[in-house]
Amino acid sequence: LRLALGSMADWWPFWPCRGALSNIKKLRGSVQELITKRRKQILQKEKEKERESEEKKGSPETGTSTGQVKNSTSDLITLMLQARDPETGEEMSDSLVIDEALLMIVASQQTTSSLLTWTCFFLCKHPEIQGRLYTDLKTR
Numbered sequence: 001l002r003l004a005l006g007s008m009a010d011w012w013p014f015w016p017c018r019g020a021l022s023n024i025k026k027l028r029g030s031v032q033e034l035i036t037k038r039r040k041q042i043l044q045k046e047k048e049k050e051r052e053s054e055e056k057k058g059s060p061e062t063g064t065s066t067g068q069v070k071n072s073t074s075d076l077i078t079l080m081l082q083a084r085d086p087e088t089g090e091e092m093s094d095s096l097v098i099d100e101a102l103l104m105i106v107a108s109q110q111t112t113s114s115l116l117t118w119t120c121f122f123l124c125k126h127p128e129i130q131g132r133l134y135t136d137l138k139t140r
Contacts, residue, residue: 031077031098038078077101 080097084090092100123130 027102028098031101032094034077035081035094035097038075038081042078042081076104 077097080092080100083092123133
């Protein structure tokens with residue numbers, strides 16, 4: 001909505017837009033909180049890794065370093081926060097991570113709803129397959 005309306009979105013008098021903008025701000029705020037939490041976890045893992053490497057200074061190193069912190073959490077937000085531009089080495093900004101995360105949410109919802117719609121359509125077109133599916137689901 002903001003992309004479509006640009007700066008008009010801040011003063012748009014149409015009341016449903018104000019509610020939509022308020023909800024967008026809440027959603028972006030929730031994703032920002034998640035980003036902050038993940039950044040803290042990544043920093044904590046980096047500090048633990050530094051401590052371990054200081055303790056092992058005298059011993060030969062085993063394995064190779066990839067430059068990324070291994071994290072037990074491998075969700076989309078963490079992966080985006082650890083990503084680096086191959087040319088500049090810069091990390092993604094919080095605003096870009098928020099935009100990409102929200103895009104994934106919308107895209108996955110759209111894809112899932114489209115898949116379910118077409119599945120129902122084709123099951124209605126082919127009642128013999130619908131019957132086999134029903135029988136299979138009922139026996140499980």
